[in-house]
Amino acid sequence: MHRLVSAAVPLMAALAAFACAAVILVALGASPVDGFRAIFSGAFGSVDRLSVTAVRAAPLILVGAGISISFRASVINIGGEGQIIAGALLSTVVALAFPDLPRPVLLPMVLVAGLVGGGIWGAIPGALKAYASVNEILSTIMLNIVAVQFMNFMLRSPLIDPLEIERGTRIPQTERLSDNAALPTLIGGTRLHLGVVVAIVAAIGAYVLLWRTPLGFRLRAVGHSPDAARAAGIPVKRSIVTALALSGSLAGLAGAILVFGSEGQRMVTDGSAAGFTGSAGFNGIVAALFGGLHPLWTIPSAYVFGGLITGANHLQRVLQVPAALAVTLNGIVVMFVVSSSNVRERMSSLLQARSEFRESESTIASEEVVSS
Amino acid sequence: MAQDDDSPMLEMRGITKRFPGVLANDSIDLTVRSGEVHTLLGENGAGKSTLMKILFGLYQPDEGDIRLNGESVKIVSPSFAIEHGIGMIHQHFMLVPTLTVAENVALGTRSTRWPLTDPAVVSERVSEISERFGLAIDPSVEVWKLAVGERQRVEIIKALYREAKLLVLDEPTAVLTPQEVDEFFEILSGMRDSGHGLIFISHKLREVVAISDEITVLRNGRVTGHTTPGESDRHQLAELMVGREVSLAPDRPPVDVGEPRLVIKGLSATSDRGTLAIDNLNLEVRAGEVVGIAGVSGNGQRELAEVVAGLRPAKQGSVVQINGVDAVGAGARTTRQAGLAYVPEERMRDGAIGEFTVSENLVLIDHGSKQFSSRGLLRFAEIKRHCRQLVDQFKVKTPGLDTSTSTLSGGNIQKLILARELASGPTVLLAAQPTRGVDIGAAEYIHQQIIAQRNLGTAALVISEDLDELLAISDRIAVMFEGRIMGIVAAEIATREGLGLMMAGVAEGSPA
Ligand SMILES: Nc1ncnc2c1ncn2[C@@H]1O[C@H](COP(=O)(O)OP(=O)(O)OP(=O)(O)O)[C@@H](O)[C@H]1O
Ligand SMILES: [Mg+2]
Numbered sequence: 001m002h003r004l005v006s007a008a009v010p011l012m013a014a015l016a017a018f019a020c021a022a023v024i025l026v027a028l029g030a031s032p033v034d035g036f037r038a039i040f041s042g043a044f045g046s047v048d049r050l051s052v053t054a055v056r057a058a059p060l061i062l063v064g065a066g067i068s069i070s071f072r073a074s075v076i077n078i079g080g081e082g083q084i085i086a087g088a089l090l091s092t093v094v095a096l097a098f099p100d101l102p103r104p105v106l107l108p109m110v111l112v113a114g115l116v117g118g119g120i121w122g123a124i125p126g127a128l129k130a131y132a133s134v135n136e137i138l139s140t141i142m143l144n145i146v147a148v149q150f151m152n153f154m155l156r157s158p159l160i161d162p163l164e165i166e167r168g169t170r171i172p173q174t175e176r177l178s179d180n181a182a183l184p185t186l187i188g189g190t191r192l193h194l195g196v197v198v199a200i201v202a203a204i205g206a207y208v209l210l211w212r213t214p215l216g217f218r219l220r221a222v223g224h225s226p227d228a229a230r231a232a233g234i235p236v237k238r239s240i241v242t243a244l245a246l247s248g249s250l251a252g253l254a255g256a257i258l259v260f261g262s263e264g265q266r267m268v269t270d271g272s273a274a275g276f277t278g279s280a281g282f283n284g285i286v287a288a289l290f291g292g293l294h295p296l297w298t299i300p301s302a303y304v305f306g307g308l309i310t311g312a313n314h315l316q317r318v319l320q321v322p323a324a325l326a327v328t329l330n331g332i333v334v335m336f337v338v339s340s341s342n343v344r345e346r347m348s349s350l351l352q353a354r355s356e357f358r359e360s361e362s363t364i365a366s367e368e369v370v371s372s
Numbered sequence: 373m374a375q376d377d378d379s380p381m382l383e384m385r386g387i388t389k390r391f392p393g394v395l396a397n398d399s400i401d402l403t404v405r406s407g408e409v410h411t412l413l414g415e416n417g418a419g420k421s422t423l424m425k426i427l428f429g430l431y432q433p434d435e436g437d438i439r440l441n442g443e444s445v446k447i448v449s450p451s452f453a454i455e456h457g458i459g460m461i462h463q464h465f466m467l468v469p470t471l472t473v474a475e476n477v478a479l480g481t482r483s484t485r486w487p488l489t490d491p492a493v494v495s496e497r498v499s500e501i502s503e504r505f506g507l508a509i510d511p512s513v514e515v516w517k518l519a520v521g522e523r524q525r526v527e528i529i530k531a532l533y534r535e536a537k538l539l540v541l542d543e544p545t546a547v548l549t550p551q552e553v554d555e556f557f558e559i560l561s562g563m564r565d566s567g568h569g570l571i572f573i574s575h576k577l578r579e580v581v582a583i584s585d586e587i588t589v590l591r592n593g594r595v596t597g598h599t600t601p602g603e604s605d606r607h608q609l610a611e612l613m614v615g616r617e618v619s620l621a622p623d624r625p626p627v628d629v630g631e632p633r634l635v636i637k638g639l640s641a642t643s644d645r646g647t648l649a650i651d652n653l654n655l656e657v658r659a660g661e662v663v664g665i666a667g668v669s670g671n672g673q674r675e676l677a678e679v680v681a682g683l684r685p686a687k688q689g690s691v692v693q694i695n696g697v698d699a700v701g702a703g704a705r706t707t708r709q710a711g712l713a714y715v716p717e718e719r720m721r722d723g724a725i726g727e728f729t730v731s732e733n734l735v736l737i738d739h740g741s742k743q744f745s746s747r748g749l750l751r752f753a754e755i756k757r758h759c760r761q762l763v764d765q766f767k768v769k770t771p772g773l774d775t776s777t778s779t780l781s782g783g784n785i786q787k788l789i790l791a792r793e794l795a796s797g798p799t800v801l802l803a804a805q806p807t808r809g810v811d812i813g814a815a816e817y818i819h820q821q822i823i824a825q826r827n828l829g830t831a832a833l834v835i836s837e838d839l840d841e842l843l844a845i846s847d848r849i850a851v852m853f854e855g856r857i858m859g860i861v862a863a864e865i866a867t868r869e870g871l872g873l874m875m876a877g878v879a880e881g882s883p884a
Contacts, residue, residue, distance in 0.1 A: 225725045227721050
């Protein structure tokens with residue numbers, strides 16, 4: 001019963017979101033039926049579209065799996081954007097520094113560099129929270145801004161392609177990175193590359209970490225009850241740092257995959273975070289929430305979101321609606337899903353008789369709200 | 373409520389409630405009349421709280437019928453229950469600490485000047501209620517400033533303010549000091565005299581005998597007996613409840629005491645509010661002895677336990693050593709590695725994680741040991757084997773090892789924590805209120821286990837507000853008052869009266 005509800009609510013949210021989207025399409029003078037058909041065929045309509053969607057989904061899977069880790073430890077990570085950038089930058093630096101290494105060496109190195117870069121960017125707010133009680137929501141958001149500016153600085157001067165200076169065009173981008181760092185394509189003629197496999201493996205790894213290892217056990221313990229964890233001898237502060245570092249490192253890996261799975265095989269900035277990340281740092285959060293903060297469920301949920309993004313882009317081209325519609329659609333779905341994850345929680349806690357010491361309290365609390 | 377003078381205030385008939393793997397209530401009948409204190413007595417997991425939650429609309433029964441003043445009702449929610457004059461005092465208070473007493477009481481009720489508030493009217497009614505039932509409370513004081521006993525009174529006022537006629541009190545005395553219990557019983561008597569019906573749950577037979585008019589005994593979800601304090605004394609009640617004879621005082625064979633394992637010298641520490649909670653305290657616990665700490669709660673016992681466990685910092689110059697290892701501010705990992713087992717007072721907060729499964733909580737401390745993990749992965753088969761053994765050995769009543777711990781009954785959670793702590797093979801055992809909320813059969817078992825540890829050479833420090841418990845299991849009893857040890861007496865020569873005097877701050881025995 002309660003399983004059913006927790007599955008049905010996000011689907012209902014998606015339906016409600018589509019109803020809103022239909023209204024907007026009509027207002028723009030387009031047929032909703034055609035619109036949805038365009039979205040669907042753009043997302044899942046052919047092998048090619050399926051693989052584009054998969055490539056779009058890969059960073060969402062990674063960010064989402066990372067978010068699942070931090071949320072399980074009761075740490076909220078809104079810093080995916082910054083962590084993606086940090087991972088991308090470090091992996092780019094590594095690729096620039098060792099362009100001649102053979103692929104079996106260089107490719108793992110740049111991926112690890114992505115993990116490390118994002119991990120460091122995640123560990124900073126983790127340490128601030130653990131040791132200076134700085135709210136991680138604020139610090140992760142701030143660090144997003146810092147990361148963007150740092151990326152712009154790096155790509156405008158130290159890492160800029162020397163050709164850009166020579167020509168005087170000064171486009172903020174690196175030179176073409178070593179082909180030995182490129183993520184190989186899996187199916188000829190499509191965009192499907194190894195990064196998708198890496199993302200899925202990492203999500204499975206996140207699952208194993210959370211539920212099969214002593215480390216994950218500790219993170220979950222800290223997430224549920226820092227007091228009980230502390231009394232049991234679990235290092236609470238260190239666990240908080242670890243959770244954010246792990247979460248950040250998966251986002252950082254996404255950053256590396258964005259660079260080395262890109263067609264240009266280089267890192268470019270248009271000055272904004274979204275210009276590089278495609279907002280994967282935020283959409284990954286939604287994918288994780290949609291997947292119930294479970295790393296494995298994040299995989300299909302990220303795929304659906306990837307489909308929404310590619311589908312909306314397709315819609316824009318086919319129906320000639322404004323580009324902003326793609327972003328709006330995405331926003332609507334996000335809004336419904338995020339609010340529904342609250343609804344879902346509330347509904348399942350109503351259905352599932354919960355703890356002796358919490359259930360009665362929350363029920364009473366909501367009763368009082370209702371009756372006041 | 374339609375008043376029908378012949379029918380009892382509450383009749384529950386054939387109430388049955390099933391949970392996955394558990395028959396929590398099996399066709400239970402309960403009748404409560406106005407002007408009576410009706411006690412529910414039963415082992416941990418017998419189904420008392422479940423029955424009360426059904427009455428308060430928190431659970432729906434699978435079968436059965438509830439009548440209020442002769443009228444059949446379906447209690448669909450707590451607000452329905454409140455509307456029909458049922459109040460429930462939860463063990464965990466639901467008060468907003470930053471609001472005043474009056475504001476807390478008014479919360480969730482409709483003001484007479486809606487949508488504006490009417491603080492004067494509320495305050496007046498609160499004062500009226502507190503006066504009528506002797507619940508001395510200032511309506512304008514903020515709740516965080518109140519002691520536990522006072523907060524409970526606020527909860528009672530809340531229920532009376534909502535015009536509750538039938539009040540459910542699920543283990544209300546577990547958190548009260550003996551003095552507070554006496555005052556609490558006076559309040560209950562006052563309510564009884566004014567025609568309220570009271571349902572009382574407690575594992576302390578002394579209290580049950582003192583306050584009850586009627587006693588219904590539950591076992592395994594069924595009513596197994598009905599009696600009154602006049603008919604049954606404490607021993608008979610214990611037998612009715614557990615189904616066998618219970619020894620209220622376990623055997624304590626003489627043991628040679630060894631070297632000091634827990635050494636506390638010149639310990640001073642502050643409370644959370646920054647006041648001095650422990651004031652230059654000295655104490656030694658040797659291998660093979662149980663030292664009991666008696667005292668009215670709030671005299672530094674909680675802080676003492678936390679400092680010894682390594683969880684609370686102490687003032688410069690304080691010495692606390694566990695087998696020679698410094699414990700002050702060292703963290704629980706260090707103290708546990710030094711040989712400490714720690715049963716915290718607040719079991720729900722510090723002792724177990726409600727959302728974790730039974731087996732996860734049983735390996736909460738040792739999950740990273742070689743026994744339970746290898747090459748970075750948890751060894752589930754071994755964890756399962758170990759946990760099954762502990763659950764059997766300590767008779768933790770649970771449908772399975774993967775059951776969420778929060779669904780266990782209160783006493784069974786305490787048993788789970790004790791099983792984990794005692795199984796770790798400690799050389800120093802620190803237990804705060806080890807049998808709070810635990811039924812007498814289980815308390816007997818826990819006492820036996822603590823003494824078995826002592827016989828093996830463990831140094832045990834037991835903090836308790838239950839003097840009977842301390843007299844039964846301790847070799848020496850130290851009384852704490854205002855952060856100091858007032859005196860230490862050998863258990864053989866200790867008396868309730870003598871300890872009571874010291875607890876009130878009157879020095880006796882050997883000064884610390
Ligand atoms: N929400 C729930 N889900 C599953 N099982 C439950 C739930 N609540 C209670 N139980 C089970 O029902 C049985 C009765 O529990 P209950 O809390 O009523 O016991 P109790 O008599 O109050 O015990 P205690 O004296 O320890 O408080 C227990 O076996 C418990 O595990
Ligand atoms: Mg109970």
